[in-house]
Amino acid sequence: MASQNENFFLKYFWSTDHKIIALQYMFTGMAMALIGGYFAYAFRMQLAFPGAEIPLVGVVTPHEYNAFVTNHGTIMIFWVAMPVLIAAFGNYLIPLMIGADDMVFPRLNRLSYQIFLLSAIILVASFFVPGGGFGGAWTAYPPLSADGAYNLTPLGASMWVTAVALEFVAFLMGGINFITTAMNSRAPGMKAFDVPIVIWFIVIASILFMASVGPLIAGAIMLLFDQQIGTGYFDARTGGDPVLYQHLFWFFGHPEVYVVLLPALGIVAEIITVFSRKKLFAYKIVLYTAIATGVLSFFVWAHHQFIAGIDPRMANIFTVTTVLISIPIAEMCFVYIATLYGGSIRFTVPMLWALAFMAEFLIGGVTGIFLGASGADIYFHDTYFVLAHFHYTFFPIAIIAVFAGITYWFPKMFGRMMSETAGKVHFWITILTFNGIFIPLFVLGAWGQHRRIYSYEHFPDLWELQPLRIFATTCLVIMLLAQVIFLVNFFVSMLRGKKAGNNPWRANTLEWTVPSPPPHGNFETLPVVHRGPYEYSHPDHDEDFWPQDAAPAAESAS
Amino acid sequence: MMKPVATTRSAAGISTGMLAVWWLLASEIVIFGGLLASYIMHRLAHPEWAEYASHTNTWIGTLNTFVLLSSSLSAVLAHHAAEKGDGKKAAKYLLVTIGGALTFLVVKSIEWSIEIHHGYTITANGFWAFYYVAAGIHASHVIVGAIVMGWVAWYANQNRELQRVEMVGVYWHFVDIVWIFLFPLLYIAK
């Protein structure tokens, strides 16, 4: 084979193969997740034991605390959720699942990863420049972010903005590639409703990203100019408007939630159908609710700004749109639960993660109503209730769904099975400690505890709640330690796991018809599709699965 | 490098390259849209900006509008030639378009030098900040367009990849249309 002659560098660092690029994104995302987790460890320890010497960190100063909080959020959303959920799974799955040999623009694909990697390096480097990393919250509201005299990190702030903007550019390029590939390169016979839901959702997510990020790219340029050459776009003293930035940010920021949610929901859809041996309940409803959610998500952004000094009448409109978005999302939850009806459910590790996603995300969903309703948000805004709410959405998205996806497609990616026992131990510790971290934070939020405070010693009404903070931190430390189980399982299985074969889960979609791992070019002969992706337990077919490319001759046999 | 089979398929009934160009433009529209919406909101909130805007040079702006529109015409002619399979002719028309792009940039730099010389720099006030950034981002698109057209013309001259002539043409029309929005907003509204 030609690939054996390629040298190591060309094969793994300069490849145009969508699968290698997907793994590059995945490993970069995992490395960034370790950094983000380390930050969480540092600031949670500071909250539990203010001023103490923290192992592996040292004493956390207020500035470091802010920088940790800010970059924890930035990294987990832009450098973990985005690259792993959209870029890694998108790159890996789109060509395989639609029966193509690669993405339509392989070199653009490589370039987008390289820009992404550059952005990650810039972000990490910002911690080592004079003044240190940016600490003005992941939302980076001006005037704090716009003026070094206010944030005291003139260089760190600019590097932060540059890194975020570059990351957007990388994902715009990747997005164009994803959308074009999925639209144009489907296998013969694959009609729109034969496309697996995860592909649909990654494409819808890419379109949402593309349609929402533009104003923030413009905003990032303005912010950079405010920082570095002294323009005053967001400076009230020179006729600028600080609230304008908030609109630009949240016009992107809210659709962004759905940009990462949809791929996660797609992964969950693939897994629950396979492991309950069921057809997805009402495929078209799933698809239409996703599109409805996507469209609505462009009209809700100001619910982040109810008390930010916008015209209070606007809050009424945005309360209505925000509460409306609960309808398609609730519908989607019901449909997913209904898919389990009549199934034959196998509790494998990927299935456990997928089910956990549904149960935990529901908590994130219902607590969002409190924040979308303007009257209640007056109290909850910028408290730990908000923080716990969005961690109940983002943790299922960026961690639980990612573990579901990795454990499900690991046999395809590396040709070997992961350990089920280690997987289950890791699953239960992670899920229990996750709830152990954030349920106390809901309580703290109900107590009125506000966010981004490096120590509550200065707030007498809140200081007495210290035991809750210590409990949450303890759970976090256990959770972080439990990830060692996953990493060991991951790398040991990669080398020593049981051989997987082509289709260990007896699944229908096209990626399971090729060898594991698939060779460059994926398919020996490009497949022709005869049916939808979820024809499990079909009455006209003997086996309980029916691959999309199996010739229809089987029908006459039965 | 060989193209993957994926690139040659067109399940949506439109060529892959063209589809990608349209999506590229969709993402660009939102970037310019966000910038211009911010500008318009500020402009409405600050009547005094009309006075600042009166120092822009409408004549130079008009000249540049004329230059860009003419270059779009030669891009169309290049496309016609490419459709007929005449790569050499297409390349020539593309070179004319690149000439238009360069003229635009030269005029723009003269205009900016004059303005900066008069003290209307990017930090002078909010209007000039938007003026330089909006026109600057547009000008960077002109530069990128000129480079890409040079690359496409190089291939077209050897009668290769002629479908790219149309794609770069569509991009160039977009650059034109953005200017059609910028010109009244920055020069005429005074």
Add this chain to the structure above:
Amino acid sequence: MIEQYVVQASTYAADIDNVILLIAVLTGFWFFAAQGMFFWLLFRFRERPGHKAEYVTGDEPDLKRWINIPHILIIICDVFIVAAAIMVWVNVKQTLPEADRTIRIVAQQWAWTFVHPGPDGQLDTDDDITMIDELHVEVGQVYHYQLESTDVLHDFSVPVFRLKQDAIPGRRIVGWFEPTLPGHYDIQCAEMCGIGHGLMGARLFVETPEQHAQWMRDRGEILARAH
């Protein structure tokens, strides 16, 4: 619900708590219904030898009912939530009852300056009482606040009042509250404002008319001595 954690010290605190309670009841019902259904299905349709999964497309009317009926019920719940939320919002943020007194709150990195009207009850006169990180108000009086910032965004947050409002440089934002319960409470800055954000707390003293008058006399003497 919230009052179990944080006392209600303003006229509208109970209204806001009631909205929260309403949402908690409605979403709580759906949450437990959905989770109950979810875990029951997991148990009922676990893999058992000899049982094959059913082939269900989701278009069967008798099954689709299970999606459609909750769908309509959720819309009805949403209407109640939106109506309650907007009613409270309009009262707290959109209407401005006649003021008995007006105070000025100036936020800066990282301290609060509270300008109280002196004995004459008027702001911007010689007897104004300016305090750093201490706000003194009297129960039963309607206060207007004028919120300003000198540098970056801040947020004037008083959990016991259920009051929160961003301060924006270059603007003067006006709002209101009416204290009901004497005591001293936390004031927070609830918008990231830089390194000292965690230090930017202040104390709120809600006083009876007698206490408040006493405080004003004490401040008046200090002011007189200073002159």
